[in-house]
Amino acid sequence: MQMKKLNEIAYEVVDLQAPMKVIVNYLDCIKFQTTKAKNSEDVALIFHSLVNNRGLDNVIGTxxxxxxxxxxxxxxxxxxxxxxxxADEQA
Structure with missing residues (x-):
């Protein structure tokens, strides 16, 4: 079995950061929206959009x-x- 080079694995680890940053940004936007909500109806709309626009499903899947x-x-x-x-044991 041929192993991947360690630096290739490191680059793949770095690639995981992009979707993490997207999720953080998305959650920051939700947080911002909730701080601007004036009443419970506004909050209900935020949660309605999270569920109906598949926002939470996308976050969970990611x-x-x-x-x-x-x-x-x-x-x-x-x-x-x-x-x-x-290798250390053989040396």
């Missing part, structure tokens, strides 16, 4: 994808430590 990818990348990194441990 977080699940990020979690799965982070797990895959951590396994690749752990493969390196296993190989290094074997």
């Amino acid at each position: 977080l699940e994808m990020l979690s799965d990818r982070a797990e895959e990348l951590s396994e690749l990194i752990l493969d390196y430590s296993d190989v290094e441990g074997t």
